[in-house]
Amino acid sequence: MTAPLLAVEGLTTEFATKAGILRAVNGVSFEVARGEVMGLVGESGSGKTVTGFSILGLIDPPGRVTGGSVRLDGQELVGLPGGAMRAIRGKRIAMVFQDPAMTLNPVLSIGTQMGLAIRAHANMSEAKARQHMAAVLTRVGIPDAARRLDAFPHQFSGGMRQRVAIAMALLHAPDLIIADEPTTALDVSIQAQILAEVKSLVAETGMAMIWISHDLATVSSLAHRIAVMYAGRIVEQGPAVAVLRQPRHRYTSGLLASLPSRAQPGAELVQIPGAPPSLTALPPGCAFAPRCPRADRACETLPAMTREGQRVHACHHPVEAGEAA
Amino acid sequence: MSATFLELSAVSKRFSPRLSLGERIAAALGGDVETRTVHAVDGVSLTIKAGEALGLVGESGCGKTTLGRIAAGSMAPSEGIVRLDGVPVIGPGPHPRKLTTRIQTVFQDPFASLDPRMRIGDIIAEGPIAHGLVSKDAAAALVGEWLGRVGLDPSFASRYPHMFSGGQRQRVAIARALAMKPDILVCDEPVASLDVSIQAQIVNLFLQLRRELGLTMLFISHDLGVVRHICDRVAIMYLGRIVEIGAAEAIYGDPRHPYTRALLDSVPKLVIEDGTNVVFKPIQGELPSPLSPPRGCHFHPRCPIAMDRCRGEIPALKASGTQSAACHLAPT
Numbered sequence: 001m002t003a004p005l006l007a008v009e010g011l012t013t014e015f016a017t018k019a020g021i022l023r024a025v026n027g028v029s030f031e032v033a034r035g036e037v038m039g040l041v042g043e044s045g046s047g048k049t050v051t052g053f054s055i056l057g058l059i060d061p062p063g064r065v066t067g068g069s070v071r072l073d074g075q076e077l078v079g080l081p082g083g084a085m086r087a088i089r090g091k092r093i094a095m096v097f098q099d100p101a102m103t104l105n106p107v108l109s110i111g112t113q114m115g116l117a118i119r120a121h122a123n124m125s126e127a128k129a130r131q132h133m134a135a136v137l138t139r140v141g142i143p144d145a146a147r148r149l150d151a152f153p154h155q156f157s158g159g160m161r162q163r164v165a166i167a168m169a170l171l172h173a174p175d176l177i178i179a180d181e182p183t184t185a186l187d188v189s190i191q192a193q194i195l196a197e198v199k200s201l202v203a204e205t206g207m208a209m210i211w212i213s214h215d216l217a218t219v220s221s222l223a224h225r226i227a228v229m230y231a232g233r234i235v236e237q238g239p240a241v242a243v244l245r246q247p248r249h250r251y252t253s254g255l256l257a258s259l260p261s262r263a264q265p266g267a268e269l270v271q272i273p274g275a276p277p278s279l280t281a282l283p284p285g286c287a288f289a290p291r292c293p294r295a296d297r298a299c300e301t302l303p304a305m306t307r308e309g310q311r312v313h314a315c316h317h318p319v320e321a322g323e324a325a
Numbered sequence: 326m327s328a329t330f331l332e333l334s335a336v337s338k339r340f341s342p343r344l345s346l347g348e349r350i351a352a353a354l355g356g357d358v359e360t361r362t363v364h365a366v367d368g369v370s371l372t373i374k375a376g377e378a379l380g381l382v383g384e385s386g387c388g389k390t391t392l393g394r395i396a397a398g399s400m401a402p403s404e405g406i407v408r409l410d411g412v413p414v415i416g417p418g419p420h421p422r423k424l425t426t427r428i429q430t431v432f433q434d435p436f437a438s439l440d441p442r443m444r445i446g447d448i449i450a451e452g453p454i455a456h457g458l459v460s461k462d463a464a465a466a467l468v469g470e471w472l473g474r475v476g477l478d479p480s481f482a483s484r485y486p487h488m489f490s491g492g493q494r495q496r497v498a499i500a501r502a503l504a505m506k507p508d509i510l511v512c513d514e515p516v517a518s519l520d521v522s523i524q525a526q527i528v529n530l531f532l533q534l535r536r537e538l539g540l541t542m543l544f545i546s547h548d549l550g551v552v553r554h555i556c557d558r559v560a561i562m563y564l565g566r567i568v569e570i571g572a573a574e575a576i577y578g579d580p581r582h583p584y585t586r587a588l589l590d591s592v593p594k595l596v597i598e599d600g601t602n603v604v605f606k607p608i609q610g611e612l613p614s615p616l617s618p619p620r621g622c623h624f625h626p627r628c629p630i631a632m633d634r635c636r637g638e639i640p641a642l643k644a645s646g647t648q649s650a651a652c653h654l655a656p657t
Contacts, residue, residue, distance in 0.1 A: 043520040157611050187384035188547065192591035192607035199605065214521050217593040221605070245597040258525035259595060260554040265573065268532060269554070271525040275490045 003074065004031035005175055005208050006055070006093075010068035011078075013047075013054045017062070019280040024050040026232035027068065029305075032176065035206045039223030039240060041216060043276055047232040048212045052178045055210075056095055057085045072176070091121040094169035098181040100161035104153040110137075110164055111149030117168050136167045141197050159190035166198070173205065180212045195221065216255060220244055228252045231277055231287035238311030246321055248313040251288045286316065330375040330541055331396065331428075331509055336405035338366040338391050363615045365391040366402070367565035373509070378535065378542040380556035380573070382549060382588070384612055388565040390513055393545045397430050397511040398423040409509070426456050429502035433514035435494035439486040439501075445472070446482030449501045458506065471500040474537075475530060492523035496530065503534070509541045516551055524551070531555055549592050553577055561585045564615055564623040571648020581650035584608075584624045622652070630654055 013025040025047045032038045042048040053059055055070050057077060070077040072092060077085065089095075097103045105113055114133045118124055124132065130149060137145035140163040153161055162182060169177050179198075183191040199222060202209055213219050219226060220240060227237035228249065236249035247253040256262065257270035274291040283289055289299040298316040305312045341362040344352065365388040373379045383389045394400040396407060398414035401421040407414045409425055416422045432438040439448055449471055450464040459467050469479035475496040486494055495515060502510055512531070516524045528551060534540055535555075546552050552559055553573055560570040561584065569582040580586045587608040610627040613619055622640050625631040634653050642649040645656070 043522060159611055187612070188549075188591045189384060189588060189608040190611065191593070192605050195593065196605035196607050215593065216521075217595045220596045221593050241597060244595065255521060256595070258522065260525075260528065260550040261595060263554065265554050266532065269525040269529050271529055272522040273526075275492060275523060276520070 005034045005036075005073060006032040006210075007071045008051075008055065008068070009071075011051065011054055011065070011070060012067035013050050013059055013063060014066045015063040017280065022279045023232055023282075024063070024279060025054055028229070028232075028234050029068075030227050030234065030237060032208050032210060034175070034208055035202070036225065037202055037209045037211055037223045039219035039226040040210055040212045040229060041214065041219055041226060042229035043214055045231075045276055045279065046229040048229050049180050051229070052095065052180050052210060052212055055178065056089055056093060058089075058095075087121070090117060090174075091172045092174050093176045093178065094172070094174040096162075096165050096169050096177060096179040096182045099185050100158065100165045101153070103165045104161060106153050109150050109152050110156075114149070114164075114168055114171065117171050121172050132171070133167075136170050137164070139170070139201070140164075140167045141193070142167070157190075159186055159193065162186060162190075162194060163197070166194075166201075170201070170205075174207060176208045176210070178210045178212070181214070182211075183218060184213070184215070191218070198222065216244070216259070217261075228255075231282060232279060233287065233314065234312075235288065235315070236311070236313040238313075242311060246319075248308075248311065248318040249288075249315045250292050250294060250317070250319060253319045254291075286314070330377075330410065331373040331543075332408045332411075333369060333371050333392075333396060334405050334408070336366055336369045336392070336395055336402040336407060337364065338388070338395060338400070339364055339403045361616050364565045364618065365615065366395065368405070369562075369565075369567050370405075371560060371567065371570060373541055373543060375508070375541055376539050377558060378540075378544055378556040380552035380559040381543060381545045381562060382547065382552055382559060383562035384547060384588075386564075386612055386615060387562045388615075389545050389562050392562070393430070393511050393513050393543060396543055397428045397509075398425055399430065426452075426458075426505050427508045429505050429507035429510055431495075431498050431502050431510060431512045431515045434518050435486075435491055435498050436518075438498050439494055441486050443485075444482065445484055445486065445489075445497055448486070448497065449482075449504050452501065452505045456505070467504060468500075471504045472497075474503070474534070475500045476526075490523075491519050492526055495519060495527055499527075499530065499534070503538070507540075509543065511543045511545070513545045514547070515544075517546065517548065528554060549577075549589065561588065564613065564618050566623060566651065567642065568624065568652070569648065569650040570642070571646075575646060575648040579648075581645070581648060581655040582624075582652045583628050583630055583654075585650070587627075 009029045011025055011028045015022045015024055028051055040048045054065050059065055065078055111133060115129050118129050133149055134146040142148055142163055183194050211219060211222055223240045226240045226243045227234045230251050236243060236252050247256055254272040258272060263269050272291050277287055285300040286303050289295040294317040303314040303316045305314050339362050369392060381389050395402045401415050409427060414425050416424055446468045449468045453459040453467060454461055454464055468482050472479045472481055477496050516527050519527060544552060544556055556573055559573050559576045560567050563584050569585045580589055590606045591608060608627055619626050621637045622635040625635040640651045640653045642651045643655060
């Protein structure tokens with residue numbers, strides 16, 4: 001196997017709060033190969049967004065990456081000085097955020113902001129830059145792109161704004177895009193358009209992507225591999241089809257079983273009892289144990305990552321094939 | 326009993342900005358003043374039978390929340406009337422009052438809908454005490470009963486909303502609505518802001534409460550999966566109009582309106598085969614501005630099968646079997 005594009009190992013990010021040290025990302029390890037879409041799935045507070053921010057070196061005090069490593073093509077990114085990180089951010093790794101209304105500067109035209117993003121990493125004449133911007137905007141499905149460059153964010157709809165945000169991420173043809181819930185704020189019909197667009201982009205450009213989402217269905221239609229996060233840790237990861245068809249961790253199986261599409265209309269849904277734990281008061285062992293139907297004494301110790309072929313999971317009592325979740 | 330219970334007849338709601346003094350004078354003199362009127366709801370008629378759950382589905386801006394507020398009697402329609410058992414739910418005049426306590430609402434965001442300075446017990450008891458449904462002395466027992474019914478510990482009554490998670494807060498909001506002993510519950514996106522693992526808990530709670538209390542529900546959501554699970558009938562809304570309505574199995578199994586079909590196609594499905602082969606069939610274009618909706622059928626600019634007639638003539642809802650669709654080309 002060729003070396004992965006991105007290798008994250010034991011990444012740990014902590015925030016100092018009044019209630020004590022809050023470990024938002026707790027020893028997270030995964031790899032992303034070139035051209036691969038990695039789905040990072042979890043509920044709010046599971047640490048998936050902070051993982052994305054940590055990779056990009058965007059954690060501000062009181063937060064701090066306290067351990068682990070992030071290597072891009074072998075180059076260590078953790079602890080990289082600001083200038084060196086800025087040379088990578090936006091050029092080799094770009095990010096798309098959830099809310100395009102917050103990402104774009106409301107007082108600058110689309111062309112002005114995209115121009116700033118271009119000149120941050122490249123020397124390009126004004127005319128050439130505009131040409132490039134229009135081409136990228138057209139690529140993400142914005143009609144009449146050359147004229148739209150002079151428009152301001154408020155003149156675009158939510159879906160179009162997200163396309164602009166994706167276009168900005170694409171300007172320097174990055175190796176990796178980290179997309180944080182990019183379709184959550186959009187309507188289903190617009191979400192389907194963006195998903196279709198992203199899918200063909202990945203296929204054509206061969207860039208890699210980390211798609212962060214709470215929605216298993218969206219992830220399942222895009223991702224080659226899936227990592228499931230719970231309370232700051234990855235509890236299970238592997239090829240998307242394998243994880244979704246035969247989940248090993250009981251949190252994953254619980255999430256899948258609770259989907260309404262899996263049940264007869266009107267029938268009681270399988271539900272995971274309780275709520276995610278507070279990160280400042282994690283149980284000593286498996287964080288999912290208090291909500292898990294199979295938890296016993298063994299779960300009071302932290303389960304180790306168990307490797308099975310291309311998959312890993314962290315569960316003392318993994319779901320067996322044929323067992324009803 | 327399956328008689329018509331809640332009836333909306335030709336309900337419309339228009340929002341227009343206040344005109345300035347100058348504009349009002351100009352309008353009074355017969356001048357051409359541009360009024361940017363939004364038709365949030367445009368001639369909607371529907372009925373909900375006792376014990377039935379009707380799902381109202383649409384994308385943001387389609388008017389589903391406005392229609393929900395009108396159905397609940399908390400907003401007066403510009404035209405048309407809403408009746409519960411034949412009696413209007415809201416009074417006349419420029420500042421109309423809701424006339425019934427038999428319809429209650431559960432809102433989307435339990436972080437915004439509960440007063441952070443009130444104890445849970447007071448939040449739940451406020452309505453019933455104000456309306457004389459319960460005496461102050463008996464209120465504590467009522468609160469305890471409802472907290473238990475929605476799956477919370479009765480001792481939580483003395484706590485404040487900030488001490489609860491989103492799912493628990495939504496349970497409190499449901500208890501508050503139900504403590505008024507409503508016959509109809511209007512739920513506006515009640516699970517949209519909850520975490521995935523919590524959504525199933527609240528969906529189950531709705532199912533359980535429907536069984537136990539025989540609740541009639543208007544369930545507003547953009548989530549087609551949740552609606553399918555909870556509702557007997559479904560109405561699909563597009564730019565202020567109902568484009569299709571009928572039994573849930575019929576709508577999901579055999580959608581007649583091209584918008585319904587496109588919407589169902591857009592919902593991401595969990596793929597457990599090789600997901601990288603999934604082909605999306607998105608609807609073309611975007612929701613037009615409600616300030617200037619297209620003439621004729623509102624959906625025609627995005628419709629794959631639109632013809633000339635769709636550009637000029639508004640299609641009426643035509644019934645066939647257990648469903649009705651507002652499309653010139655719908656099979657009958």
